[in-house]
Structure formats: structure tokens, C-alpha cells
Amino acid sequence: KKSTTRKPIDWWGILFLTAAVGTLQFVLEKGQEEDWFSSTPILVSTIVSVVGFYLFIWRELVTEHPIVNLRVLKNKNLAVGTVLMFILGFGLYGSTFVLPIYTQTSLGWTAFQSGMLMVPSSLATAAMMPVVGTMIQKGIPQKVLACLGMFLFFVYCFWSYGKLTSFSGEGDFFVPLMVRGFGMAFLFIPITTLSLSTLKGPEIGDGASFTGMMRQLGGSFGIALITTYMTRRTQQHRADMLSHITPTDPAFVQRFNGMVHKFTSSGMTPDQAKLSAMKAMDGTVMGQAAIMSYMDVWMLIGVMFLLTIPFIILVVKSPKGKAVVHSAH
Structure with a gap:
């Protein structure tokens, strides 16, 4: 029998990337309507996006099986x-x-x-x-x-x-x-x-x-x-x-x-x-x-x-x- 080893899925990387890209998309689409950073949802979403990208990059560089090879x-x-x-x-x-x-x-x-x-x-x-x-x-x-x-x-x-x-x-x-x-x-x-x-x-x-x-x-x-x-x-x-x-x-x-x-x-x-x-x-x-x-x-x-x-x-x-x-x- 051939043994096949499945690589573990980097769920944390997926989570961080989803949070970063999702909030960034919201900021870009709604920013002009909400007058950008004068709007609390836009400001909070921007912070979440920045933190999400930071954690995503950190995660992909330290994990053995990243979802994205940076x-x-x-x-x-x-x-x-x-x-x-x-x-x-x-x-x-x-x-x-x-x-x-x-x-x-x-x-x-x-x-x-x-x-x-x-x-x-x-x-x-x-x-x-x-x-x-x-x-x-x-x-x-x-x-x-x-x-x-x-x-x-x-x-x-x-x-x-x-x-x-x-x-x-x-x-x-x-x-x-x-x-x-x-x-x-x-x-x-x-x-x-x-x-x-x-x-x-x-x-x-x-x-x-x-x-x-x-x-x-x-x-x-x-x-x-x-x-x-x-x-x-x-x-x-x-x-x-x-x-x-x-x-x-x-x-x-x-x-x-x-x-x-x-x-x-x-x-x-x-x-x-x-x-x-x-x-x-x-x-x-x-x-x-x-x-x-x-x-x-x-x-x-x-x-x-x-x-x-x-x-x-x-x-x-x-x-x-x-x-x-x-x-x-």
C-alpha cells in the first residue's frame, strides 16, 4: 500500500487573509460614501485589515505548510x-x-x-x-x-x-x-x-x-x-x-x-x-x-x-x- 500524507491546512492563514481582504474590500467600496475615516465602521475595518495582513504575513512565514508561499x-x-x-x-x-x-x-x-x-x-x-x-x-x-x-x-x-x-x-x-x-x-x-x-x-x-x-x-x-x-x-x-x-x-x-x-x-x-x-x-x-x-x-x-x-x-x-x-x- 502506498501511504499518502496529507499536508495540514493552514486554517489560521485562511482566517487572517479572509479578515484582511474582506475588510479591505469593504473600506474600498464604502469609503467614499461614508466619508472615509470620519466613519467609525470604516476606521475599524481599516485597523482590522492592517492587523489581518500583518498576522497573515507573519503566519505564512513561520508555518511549515503555508496556504500562500510568500x-x-x-x-x-x-x-x-x-x-x-x-x-x-x-x-x-x-x-x-x-x-x-x-x-x-x-x-x-x-x-x-x-x-x-x-x-x-x-x-x-x-x-x-x-x-x-x-x-x-x-x-x-x-x-x-x-x-x-x-x-x-x-x-x-x-x-x-x-x-x-x-x-x-x-x-x-x-x-x-x-x-x-x-x-x-x-x-x-x-x-x-x-x-x-x-x-x-x-x-x-x-x-x-x-x-x-x-x-x-x-x-x-x-x-x-x-x-x-x-x-x-x-x-x-x-x-x-x-x-x-x-x-x-x-x-x-x-x-x-x-x-x-x-x-x-x-x-x-x-x-x-x-x-x-x-x-x-x-x-x-x-x-x-x-x-x-x-x-x-x-x-x-x-x-x-x-x-x-x-x-x-x-x-x-x-x-x-x-x-x-x-x-x-
Whole structure:
């Protein structure tokens, strides 16, 4: 008979990780709604998350059979790859989160129209995946492809930045989104392959779990931080525009009087017409402030990806020879 020894399950590690990730997810999802650390539940959850991650790391380093082998992070390529995956998740999920909000709130599109807008980009990514895999197998350095992907994503963000208006149409986003799709293809496989290229045996599975987890965490952080950033930038832009709306501003006076006349002609009293005109003006200001905040988000993500390129060039070392392509999940 063959004796099989089952490895003990690290229940403490599972408990600490569940507590840490669960409370972190709550903080990221509800932080903006609850005004962050002014809310007791958010503050308590943050403390629990920090303590949970600390205990989880301690547990995984001292136990003989950890559920997550943190020691593989000693591998330089994997450590750098997890950082790049975090940034990729931040930009990928962050931009995917913002675009439908913009199209539905500022352009009045339906959810279906907003979803269909992303289809060509996804098809471009899928079509380029085999091409990128072939390029890696032929010996093209992964960091060269990763830098190209980062640059293409920057181009997409910068291009979209200039396309955001209250009158944009589907045609304005087709080419930028195709660039985004190509950029994603040059990021997923090269970063994953680069991260796992110097690992062996069971370490490959551990490394793959790290890169996947960091991409998801990057997305969670990205959506939470972008939501907060948009809210604050909208408030700032609104305040800046309102500071220029004064009774002595000829453009404001002309437009305001025109709207009052329009509402009066529709049967409103002068007071009602003035109130309606002020509400309409405020709605216009809020709409423009929101669009400007979306522009700020695209510029933020684009600059972040652009600044990552020197980091890849200086820190990452591509393995010699042809690489084995690992799938990105």
C-alpha cells in the first residue's frame, strides 16, 4: 500500500487573509460614501485589515505548510511583476469603470450602448494575444513588449483626454479604444511571462496566484481612489467655474437673461423663471465640472503608465533565450 500524507491546512492563514481582504474590500467600496475615516465602521475595518495582513504575513512565514508561499517574492522578477500587475489592474479596471459613467451621465447613452463601445477593444486584445505570444517565443524581450504596452495605454488615455466633451460620439472613441486593446495585449502576456520566467516547479503556481491577486487588488484600489478623486475634482472645478459667474460678467448676464425670457414665455412668473434659470445654469456647470473630472482621471492614469516605463527599463531584466509563454488569467 502506498501511504499518502496529507499536508495540514493552514486554517489560521485562511482566517487572517479572509479578515484582511474582506475588510479591505469593504473600506474600498464604502469609503467614499461614508466619508472615509470620519466613519467609525470604516476606521475599524481599516485597523482590522492592517492587523489581518500583518498576522497573515507573519503566519505564512513561520508555518511549515503555508496556504500562500510568500518566500517566492524573494524572486526579483516576480516582485517587480506583482507591482506591474497592480498598476495594470489600476488602469484597466479604473478606466473601464469611468468610461461607462461618462457616456451614460454626460452623453445620455444607455447601458447597452456603453457596453457595446468596449467590444472592439476586447476583440483587438483577443486578436493580438497569439501575436504577442509568438513574438515572445521568437526571443523579443518581454520588457520591450511591456514598455510598448504601457506606452500604448498612455496614448489611449491622452487621446481620450482630448475627446471628452458633452457632444462626443461613438466614432470619437473607436480608434483610442482600439489602441487600448492592442496595449492590453502587450501587457498581459509579457508581464505574466516575465514574472514567472525564473520560477520553477510549484513556485510557478504560487507566482501566478500573486500576479492575479495583485491585478484584482489594483483594480479595487483603482476604482475606490478614482471615485474619490473624481468627486473632489468635480467639486473643485465647480467652485472654480462658479467663481467666474458674477452679475458683472457679460456672458453670464446675457445667457441668464435669455433663459429667464424663455421660461417667462412658457408661462412662468418672473421669480419662477429666475429660479429655473439658476437651476439650469447650475446643472450646466455641474455637467462641465464632471467632464473635466473625467479628463483629470484619464490624465492621471496615462501619466502613471508613462512613468512606469523607466521603471521597467531600469529594474526588469528579461531572461536570456526564448521564453515559455504563460497564460494571463
